[in-house]
Every structure is written in structure tokens, then in C-alpha cells.
Amino acid sequence: MTGITLALSKGRIFDETLPLLAQAGVRVLEDPDTSRKLILATNQPDVRVVLVRATDVPTYVQYGGADLGVTGLDTLLEHGNQGLYQPLDLAIARCRMSVAVRADFDYASAVRQGSRLRVATKYVGIAREFFAAKGVHVDLIKLYGSMELAPLTGLADAIVDLVSTGSTLKANDLVEVERIMDISSRLVVNQAALKLKQAPMRRLIDAFAQASCGKASA
Ligand SMILES: Nc1ncnc2c1ncn2[C@@H]1O[C@H](COP(=O)(O)OP(=O)(O)OP(=O)(O)O)[C@@H](O)[C@H]1O
Numbered sequence: 472m473t474g475i476t477l478a479l480s481k482g483r484i485f486d487e488t489l490p491l492l493a494q495a496g497v498r499v500l501e502d503p504d505t506s507r508k509l510i511l512a513t514n515q516p517d518v519r520v521v522l523v524r525a526t527d528v529p530t531y532v533q534y535g536g537a538d539l540g541v542t543g544l545d546t547l548l549e550h551g552n553q554g555l556y557q558p559l560d561l562a563i564a565r566c567r568m569s570v571a572v573r574a575d576f577d578y579a580s581a582v583r584q585g586s587r588l589r590v591a592t593k594y595v596g597i598a599r600e601f602f603a604a605k606g607v608h609v610d611l612i613k614l615y616g617s618m619e620l621a622p623l624t625g626l627a628d629a630i631v632d633l634v635s636t637g638s639t640l641k642a643n644d645l646v647e648v649e650r651i652m653d654i655s656s657r658l659v660v661n662q663a664a665l666k667l668k669q670a671p672m673r674r675l676i677d678a679f680a681q682a683s684c685g686k687a688s689a
């Protein structure tokens with residue numbers, strides 16, 4: 472494959488990357504919401520977009536299924552950095568990783584008393600590291616979605632999940648009790664592709680840098 476393959480996930484990452492691509496002069500020629508195609512051509516004959524699950528973006532880039540990709544810092548930290556070069560914070564899909572509990576659960580006193588907490592999350596790596604650094608003992612329960620349901624059904628005392636507007640927590644009578652870290656999406660690059668296709672890769676990375684600069688402080 473001589474051209475450049477960019478891995479994106481459908482939804483907010485695709486939607487928020489499009490304007491950055493447009494500023495780089497790259498226009499995706501198909502709409503993933505109406506087409507079932509997984510490989511999308513662009514107006515640049517040597518650039519194509521592949522659509523993968525958000526959690527699969529780092530894997531595609533690591534093993535060379537794509538030369539570069541856009542992925543949330545949450546997903547990247549859970550995946551690990553192996554084989555990936557992370558040159559840019561694109562400052563899109565911004566949110567935070569937080570701990571939340573039922574409004575009637577006294578998290579502060581549970582932590583103070585050294586209670587063992589049951590924590591449900593999709594982000595077990597981030598959660599493990601966070602609670603270990605705090606010296607809080609936790610039993611982690613891995614979930615793949617709808618984390619907010621766990622404290623409401625008695626599955627867990629707390630969740631570690633992404634929060635943006637806070638409306639999902641509010642709608643489910645949960646409260647944010649700790650902010651673990653700020654999250655945004657990153658451009659990740661396959662190291663071998665960067666060496667083998669240096670000029671076109673550099674051009675695209677520089678264009679992303681230009682397009683996203685200013686957003687980071689916005
Ligand atoms: N509410 C939100 N506001 C802003 N950014 C968010 C929000 N939720 C998630 N993100 C960011 O967008 C990325 C992609 O989220 P998206 O919901 O599209 O995929 P996902 O459902 O987490 O992934 P998968 O389908 O693989 O389970 C996340 O990894 C995170 O960095």
C-alpha cells in the first residue's frame with residue numbers, strides 16, 4: 472500500500488476530525504452514516520480513511536493496518552503505547568475521566584475508613600492505577616458500556632467513566648466525586664510507516680498540527 476491510510480471511528484471522532492482534514496485539504500467522499508463502506512476514498516488519491524471500532528484504532532495503527540489514526544487518550548492509555556508514535560493532541564472530543572457514585576453513597580467516608588470499593592468500568596487500567604496511587608483498595612468489574620447502571624443496580628459502589636456535560640450522570644442520579652484526568656483525542660502514527668512514507672506522512676501530520684493548533688488552548 473503506497474498511499475496513506477487513516478483509521479477513524481464512526482461518531483464523534485469521525486465528525487470532529489472532518490474539519491481538521493478539510494483544513495488539510497482532505498475531503499472524505501462518502502458519508503459513513505449513509506454508506507456501509509468501511510474504506511472511504513478522499514479527494515486526494517493517495518489518502519484513504521478506514522472505519523474501525525474506537526477501541527480498535529490503536530491496534531490497526533500498531534500493526535500497520537492503518538498508517539495513522541485518531542483515538543481518545545482514554546483508549547490509548549488502556550491499549551498502551553507499543554509501536555505507536557503519538558505526535559499530536561488534536562484537542563477534539565474533549566471530556567474528562569471521573570469517578571462517580573450514587574448521590575446517596577458517602578464516597579469520602581468510605582475512602583477515609585479504608586473500605587474496599589467495588590468499581591465498575593470499561594477503563595480498568597486507568598482505574599487500577601488511579602486507586603493504587605490513592606491507596607484505595609478496589610475490586611474492579613469490567614464493563615463494556617452503560618457504566619452508569621452499575622451503581623443503580625447494586626453491581627458496584629462506584630464507576631470510572633467519561634464525563635462531558637454531566638447530563639448522563641445527572642439523569643441517573645449519580646454524582647462526580649473525583650476527576651482523574653482530562654481527555655482529548657490524539658493522532659497516533661505507525662513508526663515504520665513514518666520512516667517508509669516519510670514525505671507524505673510528514674505533510675499530513677504537519678497539516679493536522681496546523682489545523683489543531685489553537686484548539687488546544689481554546
Ligand atoms: N461525552 C463525550 N464527550 C466528548 N468526548 C467523548 C465523550 N464520550 C467519549 N468521548 C471521547 O470520544 C472517544 C470515542 O467515543 P465513542 O463514543 O465514539 O466510542 P466508544 O463507544 O467509546 O468506543 P467503542 O465503540 O469501541 O466501545 C472516546 O474514546 C473519548 O475519548
Ligand SMILES: O=P(O)(O)OC[C@H]1O[C@H](OP(=O)(O)OP(=O)(O)O)[C@H](O)[C@@H]1O
Pocket residue numbers: 632633634635636637638639640
Ligand atoms: O457527560 P455527558 O455529556 O453526558 O457524556 C458522558 C457520556 O458520554 C459517553 O458515552 P457515549 O459515548 O456512549 O454516549 P454519548 O454518545 O451519549 O456521549 C460516556 O460513557 C458517558 O456515558
